[in-house]
Each structure stands twice: as C-alpha cells, then as structure tokens.
Amino acid sequence: MKYFTIKELSETNTGLQNIPTQEAIANLENLVEKILDPVREFWGAPIIVNSGYRSEAVNIAVGGVASSQHLKGEAADITVGNPTKNRQLFEMLANGGYEFDQLIDEKNYTWIHVSLKRSGNNRRQILHLK
Numbered sequence: 001m002k003y004f005t006i007k008e009l010s011e012t013n014t015g016l017q018n019i020p021t022q023e024a025i026a027n028l029e030n031l032v033e034k035i036l037d038p039v040r041e042f043w044g045a046p047i048i049v050n051s052g053y054r055s056e057a058v059n060i061a062v063g064g065v066a067s068s069q070h071l072k073g074e075a076a077d078i079t080v081g082n083p084t085k086n087r088q089l090f091e092m093l094a095n096g097g098y099e100f101d102q103l104i105d106e107k108n109y110t111w112i113h114v115s116l117k118r119s120g121n122n123r124r125q126i127l128h129l130k
Helices: 022-043 056-061 083-095
Strands: 048-051 075-079 102-106 111-115 125-129
Touching (some): 022 083, 083 102
Parallel strands (some): 102 125
Antiparallel strands (some): 102 111
C-alpha cells in the first residue's frame, strides 16, 4: 500500500463509527494493491477517496444500497478533482487492462465507483448512472 491507507479508506464525515472488520481490511488491501495504487502510479497525481469501507450504519446514513460492496471493503468512490479529469480516469480504468468487478460513472463523472472482489468472479461491469 504505497499511496493509500486503511484509515483513509474508512474515514467518514457522518460522525458514526466506521471500523472495518479483518475481512474488510483484507479486501481493502486487495483493492489498493490491484487497482488503486497501480492507477495512482500511472495517473501520476493524487486520487481522492470519497468513500471506501462503510459500516452498516454509515452505509444507511449515506443512502447506500443494502448490497453495497462498500460494506465488504471491496469498493471505493474516487475523484481526481472534476468531471473532465474523472472521465479521463474512468476511460483509463475501463481500457487499461485492470481487473475490476464494477466501474461506475456516478452522476456524469462527479465521481467514479470502482470495486474488486478478492474471491469470486469479477464481472468487469461498466455502468453510467445519472
């Protein structure tokens, strides 16, 4: 974990407790090792994590779905500052040979959701949500 920390990936501004389980930590480490650090290295500039791991209470507070991969530490919502740059990062992730489960353009590239399963089948599903 070169560019990201578990603390950064589990921060919340909800005021609620958000401590990842050991399994969630292992999933976050996998996400960083296989996607976030390599992408950051190639991008050459900071990538901001808006949301990583979410406890059940945090997920409810932010309006996350009950099946959110954030609950397992398998997902991060990221940004590089603005929709134009986020779109460039999204295209890099989609076309760069990275393994992922879901890559989601959230609200016209306001942020990017990227997820990766540590075990099981990663679908390389690409979605655009308004």
